[in-house]
Amino acid sequence: MVVGAGNRRTLAMTRKHPPLLLISLLVAASAGAQDVRQHTRLAGPKSTTISESQAAALTLTLGTASFRPVQTWIRTAGTIDRTGKILRASLSAAEASLVKVGQRVRAFPPSSKSSMYQAYISRVGARAGGAVVEARLSASGRQNTTLYVMEIVVEQGPFLSVPNEAIIEEGEKHIVYVQEQTGQFVPHEIHTGIQGELYTQVLDGLREDTQVVTFGSFFIDAEHKLKGTERRPPGSVFDDHQRH
Numbered sequence: 001m002v003v004g005a006g007n008r009r010t011l012a013m014t015r016k017h018p019p020l021l022l023i024s025l026l027v028a029a030s031a032g033a034q035d036v037r038q039h040t041r042l043a044g045p046k047s048t049t050i051s052e053s054q055a056a057a058l059t060l061t062l063g064t065a066s067f068r069p070v071q072t073w074i075r076t077a078g079t080i081d082r083t084g085k086i087l088r089a090s091l092s093a094a095e096a097s098l099v100k101v102g103q104r105v106r107a108f109p110p111s112s113k114s115s116m117y118q119a120y121i122s123r124v125g126a127r128a129g130g131a132v133v134e135a136r137l138s139a140s141g142r143q144n145t146t147l148y149v150m151e152i153v154v155e156q157g158p159f160l161s162v163p164n165e166a167i168i169e170e171g172e173k174h175i176v177y178v179q180e181q182t183g184q185f186v187p188h189e190i191h192t193g194i195q196g197e198l199y200t201q202v203l204d205g206l207r208e209d210t211q212v213v214t215f216g217s218f219f220i221d222a223e224h225k226l227k228g229t230e231r232r233p234p235g236s237v238f239d240d241h242q243r244h
Contacts, residue, residue, distance in 0.1 A: 047186045048177075048224040055183070061215035062179060063163045065206040069155040070196035074098065078107065078150040084140040087119060089133055089150050096131035098154040099124055105135040106151040109142055113149075117141060121152065153197070161199040166212045167192070168221050176206070177213040177220050185213060185220050 050060065078089035087107055091099060105119040123134040135150060167190075168175045174192050177185040190205030206212070213220055 047180065047184050048220055048227060050183050050185065050220065050223075052183070055216075058216045058219050060213065060220075062211045063166055063214040065160055065162050065202060065208055065210045065212060067158045067160055067208065068199060070157040070159050070161050070194050070199050070201055071153055072156055072194060072196050073106075073151040073153050075149065075151050078135070078148045079146055080137075080141045080148060084143075085137050086122070087135040087137065087141075087148055087150060089135075090127070090130060091133055092130045096124065096126075096133070098156075099131070099133055099152055104153040106153070107135065107137065107141075107148045109145045110147060110149055112142075115142055117148075119150075156194050156196065157201070159193065159201040160206070160208060161196075161201050162190075162206065162212055163214045164195065164198060164200055166214045166217055167200060168217055175221070177217050177224075178206070179211040179213065185224075187221070187224060 050058075054060075074091065074095050076089045076091060076095070078087040080087050087105070099121060101121050101124060103121045105121060107117045107119055108115050117137050117139065119135040119137045121133055122136040125132045125134075133152070135152075141148070162176060166176045168177075174190050175187050176190055178188050180186050188205055191203040193201035193203045195201070
């Protein structure tokens with residue numbers, strides 16, 4: 001077998017520096033694979049277009065990224081008095097700083113979460129290391145039940161936020177679909193903060209008044225993924241939906 005000059009140099013390098021050659025080959029292979037992945041990502045569709053009939057079929061709904069109070073809740077254990085109307089609970093100093101008279105409270109016995117009672121904070125009294133709060137029920141509590149779970153609804157904010165249903169979680173990523181033109185939607189990755197009952201704080205990735213898909217976001221996401229090629233494959237989400 002005849003060995004060329006280039007091959008002789010390679011063989012010589014292999015004998016003298018085998019680890020160095022292996023590392024060089026691995027780096028080259030990794031760079032090639034990265035180029036392929038990058039090319040694949042760029043080849044995918046940047047947006048998904050939805051017709052009026054498709055939007056109507058999906059009951060597509062839009063919301064906005066806006067500055068609004070983000071409501072969360074403080075969960076604590078409470079006891080009810082003899083009248084069956086007043087709940088009392090102790091809070092830490094950090095929790096007490098968020099609680100004010102008039103805030104909504106949901107309460108239920110630990111053994112029956114379906115027995116939900118509505119209440120509001122009627123008193124906040126200071127104590128060492130925190131506060132004692134009282135909540136007045138809108139109706140008498142459950143008979144022979146003295147212990148309740150209390151969820152005090154508090155406002156954190158206002159913050160730039162979007163409706164919870166607009167966010168699609170993909171591992172550690174959070175994706176929303178932004179309407180850039182009528183019927184045209186583009187996925188945007190956002191970084192989130194506080195997640196409230198109805199809205200989630202947006203730290204980065206959206207501007208105020210940006211329109212995002214709320215109800216229907218999962219259908220658009222599925223369609224966007226199916227449009228990884230120039231032509232929509234048979235049996236796409238919208239094709240199936242319209243046939244039904």
